[in-house]
């Protein structure tokens with residue numbers, strides 16, 4: 001952790017030095033924002049967003065479920081040989097990632113570990129959108145041979161056989177874990193873990209303070225948001241076009257695009273991305289079209305109903321949130337990019353043949369100069385805080 005702080009501090013210092021040496025340059029100093037730019041900045045807040053309840057999960061928001069889910073997330077007994085828990089890869093103090101290029105469970109998996117904070121209210125989960133609910137996404141790693149490598153029977157037997165876990169199951173679902181029907185227990189465990197994950201919301205950042213001052217029509221408190229961060233913000237919402245995809249309070253539209261950012265295919269094979277995600281989702285026993293969806297209105301299953309396998313989505317990945325990035329290097333779906341500078345350089349110099357907009361037309365490189373690239377990085381860093389949204393509390397023993 002100290003090295004991370006140091007690196008962040010060095011990054012900020014470099015930007016300050018650059019700023020001083022550019023004092024005569026017209027890119028230096030605080031920018032002014034037009035009324036329409038202010039409206040866009042306001043759309044990136046307020047933060048945190050109001051908590052939402054997941055209607056497809058009947059224990060969403062229930063305190064007993066949250067407590068139980070907290071324990072399960074850290075419990076390696078959920079894995080077949082007892083060596084891997086969710087927290088093996090989603091490490092709290094690493095903003096719920098592992099800082100590896102590609103996740104390492106029982107073996108190396110295909111993709112970089114994303115954070116599990118700020119997910120409440122999302123439409124699709126996973127880099128390829130292979131799940132349509134937080135609870136079904138939470139079931140996937142339990143079954144994956146490379147991750148927890150378990151079975152519904154293994155999980156159900158663990159819950160039935162452990163007094164504390166069985167007690168918590170009873171408190172959460174109002175019934176003893178049934179002697180038969182392993183799958184029902186298994187799905188309920190996914191819903192319990194999802195109830196815990198919904199509570200993870202990263203803390204307020206320097207950007208949020210700046211945004212809220214603008215919302216109140218006040219100038220930001222002097223010295224709280226650097227000129228470089230403000231210039232980077234102006235690029236982000238203007239010339240950079242970043243907010244077309246990284247939109248809203250969580251800096252993601254939740255949609256899928258091909259950016260050419262992750263260059264290296266895992267295991268030498270191209271990663272099909274969204275098209276395979278849709279195939280997986282439609283074939284899943286645990287999607288919102290299944291009987292495990294607790295939303296009787298069927299409202300939330302509509303989008304799943306409308307999904308089609310579309311060749312044009314090959315190689316598309318979900319737009320990630322940009323909050324707390326300073327804790328989650330390396331970057332990109334394949335973890336091939338080491339620093340935020342390198343991400344920004346990619347967008348700045350990107351090969352038009354690699355980036356295709358939804359209409360199929362090649363994108364254009366942004367051609368940001370070195371000072372602009374530095375400003376954009378300082379802005380991205382201002383979306384981070386060392387608060388990972390978690391206050392450990394497992395509620396003590398269950399009686």
Ligand code: HEC
Nearest residue numbers: 086089103104105111112113114125126127128138141147
């Ligand atoms: C081996 C490391 C590893 C383990 C163990 C692991 N995960 Fe993950 N997790 C990943 C990776 C890699 C992804 C991205 C998967 C993809 O898109 O293909 C991911 C994605 C997710 C997501 C989706 C995040 C998003 O942005 O949509 C959630 C939620 C999640 N994991 C929860 C869990 C839970 C709950 C457990 C324990 C039951 C768990 N994970 C265990 C590596 C891991």
Ligand code: HEC
Nearest residue numbers: 240241242245257261262317318319320331332333343347
């Ligand atoms: C066309 C939509 C789109 C635009 C425009 C866009 N991004 Fe992205 N961004 C994505 C997608 C999709 C990914 C994940 C791609 C991957 O890894 O293959 C991503 C990934 C990132 C990441 C890595 C995050 C992580 O956790 O790994 C950063 C940082 C980032 N973008 C910043 C920016 C900045 C800065 C701009 C503007 C210069 C920008 N993006 C413009 C869609 C977009």
